[in-house]
Amino acid sequence: MIETRTDKQNSACPFCHETHEITLYTQVNVMSDPDLKEQAITGKLFETECPHCGRVQYMTYDCLYTDPLKKELILLGSTEKSMAEFVSYLRTLMDQQTPEYEFLRAVEAPEQLAEKVLEKEYDADDRIVELAKLAVVRDLKKEEPDRKVLGLIYNLARDDCGREAEGFMVVDGHHIASDFVPLKQNAISLLEDRYRSLLNNPETDPVIDRKWAARFLETHPQAPLPEEPVMDRS
Numbered sequence: 042m043i044e045t046r047t048d049k050q051n052s053a054c055p056f057c058h059e060t061h062e063i064t065l066y067t068q069v070n071v072m073s074d075p076d077l078k079e080q081a082i083t084g085k086l087f088e089t090e091c092p093h094c095g096r097v098q099y100m101t102y103d104c105l106y107t108d109p110l111k112k113e114l115i116l117l118g119s120t121e122k123s124m125a126e127f128v129s130y131l132r133t134l135m136d137q138q139t140p141e142y143e144f145l146r147a148v149e150a151p152e153q154l155a156e157k158v159l160e161k162e163y164d165a166d167d168r169i170v171e172l173a174k175l176a177v178v179r180d181l182k183k184e185e186p187d188r189k190v191l192g193l194i195y196n197l198a199r200d201d202c203g204r205e206a207e208g209f210m211v212v213d214g215h216h217i218a219s220d221f222v223p224l225k226q227n228a229i230s231l232l233e234d235r236y237r238s239l240l241n242n243p244e245t246d247p248v249i250d251r252k253w254a255a256r257f258l259e260t261h262p263q264a265p266l267p268e269e270p271v272m273d274r275s
């Protein structure tokens with residue numbers, strides 16, 4: 042079992058150049074440390090505030106995240122080398138007959154870890170979510186052809202009636218999510234109906250991202266994205 046483990050290091054603040062101690066969470070077990078789940082979702086796990094100047098520094102480092110209750114293991118590989126190692130390790134776990142984990146993923150950035158954890162909290166299938174992103178990118182292109190969209194991050198927001206709506210934060214600058222695009226209420230279930238029988242169960246690919254979704258559509262030309270918009274711009 043993976044236990045929570047921290048690594049303390051001295052680090053020079055990139056802003057005021059004073060040295061202070063930072064804590065890296067190299068292993069996170071949210072069954073024994075439930076507070077760390079929220080910190081993974083908000084990104085606080087990868088932030089450190091300088092005690093001298095008060096400015097916040099964002100860090101990216103290798104992190105093993107596990108939720109034994111939900112049988113999740115998500116590995117954050119912050120370098121190309123660690124990412125490759127994690128992917129091949131997860132593939133060996135995926136080949137096992139009696140898996141200890143049902144959800145095995147490798148990600149390369151803290152915001153991707155946050156997204157996976159949040160998706161699991163809301164029982165959203167990350168493969169369906171990645172396909173939904175491609176549909177949203179298409180819808181945005183139609184609506185705002187000049188807008189540069191660097192990425193979409195799964196999130197939830199309350200609508201005017203207080204209902205939680207699934208959707209995406211739009212990233213159009215580095216680390217900046219500028220606005221929230223809600224999905225139509227039925228968008229996810231529509232995509233689930235369309236793709237459920239075509240998905241691998243259990244999944245055999247530990248990296249589920251936008252490239253995975255693009256490859257998936259390429260290899261399933263019989264099931265293109267539904268033509269109707271998935272964004273709710275009403």
Ligand SMILES: [Zn+2]
Pocket residue numbers: 054055056057058059091092093094095096
């Ligand atoms: Zn500082």
